[in-house]
Amino acid sequence: xxxxxxxxxxxxxxxxxxxxxxxxxxxxxxxxxxxxxxxxxxxxxxxxxxxxxxxxxxxxxxxxxxxxxxxxxxxxxxxxxxxxxxxxxxxxxxxxxxxxxxxxxxxxxxxxxxxxxxxxxxxxxxxxxxxxxxxxxxxxxxxxxxxxxxxx
Amino acid sequence: xxxxxxxxxxxxxxxxxxxxxxxxxxxxxxxxxxxxxxxxxxxxxxxxxxxxxxxxxxxxxxxxxxxxxxxxxxxxxxxxxxxxxxxxxxxxxxxxxxxxxxxxxxxxxxxxxxxxxxxxxxxxxxxxxxxxxxxxxxxxxxxxxxxxxxxxxxxxxxxxxxxxxxxxxxxxxxxxxxxxxxxxxxxxxxxxxxxxxxxxxxxxxxxxxxxxxxxxxxxxxxxxxxxxxxxxxxxxxxxxxxxxxxxxxxxxxxxxxxxxxxxxxxxxxxxxxxxxxxxxxxxxxxxxxxxxxxxxxxxxxxxxxxxxxxxxxxxxxxxxxxxxxxxxxxxxxxxxxxxxxxxxxxxxxxxxxxxxxxxxxxxxxxxxxxxxxxxxxxxxxxxxxxxxxxxxxxxxxxxxxxxxxxxxxxxxxxxxxxxxxxxxxxxxxxxxxxxxxxxxxxxxxxxxxxxxxxxxxxxxxxxxxxxxxxxxxxxxxxxxxxxxxxxxxxxxxxxxxxxxxxxxxx
Numbered sequence: 001x002x003x004x005x006x007x008x009x010x011x012x013x014x015x016x017x018x019x020x021x022x023x024x025x026x027x028x029x030x031x032x033x034x035x036x037x038x039x040x041x042x043x044x045x046x047x048x049x050x051x052x053x054x055x056x057x058x059x060x061x062x063x064x065x066x067x068x069x070x071x072x073x074x075x076x077x078x079x080x081x082x083x084x085x086x087x088x089x090x091x092x093x094x095x096x097x098x099x100x101x102x103x104x105x106x107x108x109x110x111x112x113x114x115x116x117x118x119x120x121x122x123x124x125x126x127x128x129x130x131x132x133x134x135x136x137x138x139x140x141x142x143x144x145x146x147x148x149x150x151x152x
Numbered sequence: 153x154x155x156x157x158x159x160x161x162x163x164x165x166x167x168x169x170x171x172x173x174x175x176x177x178x179x180x181x182x183x184x185x186x187x188x189x190x191x192x193x194x195x196x197x198x199x200x201x202x203x204x205x206x207x208x209x210x211x212x213x214x215x216x217x218x219x220x221x222x223x224x225x226x227x228x229x230x231x232x233x234x235x236x237x238x239x240x241x242x243x244x245x246x247x248x249x250x251x252x253x254x255x256x257x258x259x260x261x262x263x264x265x266x267x268x269x270x271x272x273x274x275x276x277x278x279x280x281x282x283x284x285x286x287x288x289x290x291x292x293x294x295x296x297x298x299x300x301x302x303x304x305x306x307x308x309x310x311x312x313x314x315x316x317x318x319x320x321x322x323x324x325x326x327x328x329x330x331x332x333x334x335x336x337x338x339x340x341x342x343x344x345x346x347x348x349x350x351x352x353x354x355x356x357x358x359x360x361x362x363x364x365x366x367x368x369x370x371x372x373x374x375x376x377x378x379x380x381x382x383x384x385x386x387x388x389x390x391x392x393x394x395x396x397x398x399x400x401x402x403x404x405x406x407x408x409x410x411x412x413x414x415x416x417x418x419x420x421x422x423x424x425x426x427x428x429x430x431x432x433x434x435x436x437x438x439x440x441x442x443x444x445x446x447x448x449x450x451x452x453x454x455x456x457x458x459x460x461x462x463x464x465x466x467x468x469x470x471x472x473x474x475x476x477x478x479x480x481x482x483x484x485x486x487x488x489x490x491x492x493x494x495x496x497x498x499x500x501x502x503x504x505x506x507x508x509x510x511x512x513x514x515x516x517x518x519x520x521x522x523x524x525x526x527x528x529x530x531x532x533x534x535x536x537x538x539x540x541x542x543x544x545x546x547x548x549x550x551x552x553x554x555x556x557x558x559x560x561x562x563x564x565x566x567x568x569x570x571x572x573x574x575x576x577x578x579x580x581x582x583x584x585x586x587x588x589x590x591x592x593x594x595x596x597x598x599x600x601x602x603x604x605x606x607x608x609x610x611x612x613x614x615x616x617x618x619x620x621x622x623x624x625x626x627x628x629x630x631x632x633x634x635x636x637x638x639x640x641x642x643x644x645x646x647x648x649x650x651x652x653x654x655x656x657x658x
Contacts, residue, residue, distance in 0.1 A: 139558075
């Protein structure tokens, strides 16, 4: 069921992308094959594969092995994604250290850590990773709200 | 003779203090990543690329680091298979069949040491194979033109889908998605923006690091959510820690056969280590016949997949170095790392950058020796790492991943893109699409398109160039054989079933 749904949405995406790709024309052409042919060829291949999966899912050995996600698992996945998105949006706004500490605390709790150990871990990770990457490995990380403190 | 001289030069590179320390660090990290259930070589290698880049390692050192992590993972994967009955990755599944029963019988120490020894022999056989065959192949491949390259990649992709065994269509779809993703961004030949939808972040394409970490780190973290509950307790490795001479001698023939087999499967693009370990296990079982206790703790059943695993890991370096075509997901990641250094892998690499190629080959020897020395006495330390809980591990992995992606462009756009790719990868994984096929498609995609267009520019648009040389025709023949294989197998299976039905009726 899910597999068919996925294959059908792939097919739909192929059609839309094919529509988009049809417009790819080079203003000046120096070569016989322009920028359009190759993506179109791939879209046709992908579409054919998706079509096969929609109508003949039994070709694949694991066709009956539908994934089972319990309601609890779905909740966990959603929380995990929310945490990841929060990290991405706060990364520059709050700066690396505070956002990483909040993120690590949430993740550790999500994976079953207790409050105090999780907090300790989060603080160690936040400061440790900053020192390791920004100071030792020269990967510049955003300082964010901690910038005015000038402690680093 | 040249080969020996180059190899000597390679050892000069690999044994320089810096690179030796790198190999030591890489093998240690690799073993640890490999033994953590759920994490395999792709995850380990992918996580280390940004770190290697940030450290400012020269290309040969970075490659040595990645290769030693790869080998270390193949060594480490067996520990969780034997003691926990949880394979760290697909290629370690076969190890659990006889490894776990052995551990249950109180022969954990013997199982661990003999599997380390098997990995060592496999790695050594395959590395010797690399030394013998890679320069030959490279010399031959220099004459390849764009049409030959294009056909070679077509062959690699068909191989991948057919070798994947029970789900050819899903593999093909995954490869096609990967190929398509490589089209995103500005087209180098014409300057047309493709599939960017006006986004500046996508203008120069999807960054390799973003894709790899999305597919193999973010989606893996989501997979790990299913294992938040307390894991099984590891069987204590007790008793004798080292196998004796008799046990070693009983598996030596198995080691040699599986090593050669693993090397051959490693060269072929496709399932690589997973297929190699399964095939060698099956064939050893057949050779042993009724005398074997396969599945109940036969030493040969443990030695075969372990030898084949590490042999195919080393063997997969051959197509990567000589043709620039990865033989496995992990070598695809390494290839991507090479392109980050603006090094185009291919036959000319042997002429232009002998230090990189031979340094890497020599470091395979070095890494194997380090691993066998490290693995036997330090096994107790490694088994203790198995008890590190996920709640400390996952936040660290996630944060390193985010830093690695942020470091590419210093934009948060890449972080969001990585999460989106991660979600997509998670869904695909759940539905049984192989993610490493997608990655392979992404790596091959750019090369495939530029080679096709170059070939057609040479022939002024005529497709005949794809059928013109003996090499392209040979590759076409191989492609057709590969396509026919599943049908032939189906035919044979049907015949066998029919015969069985007839017999049952009679």
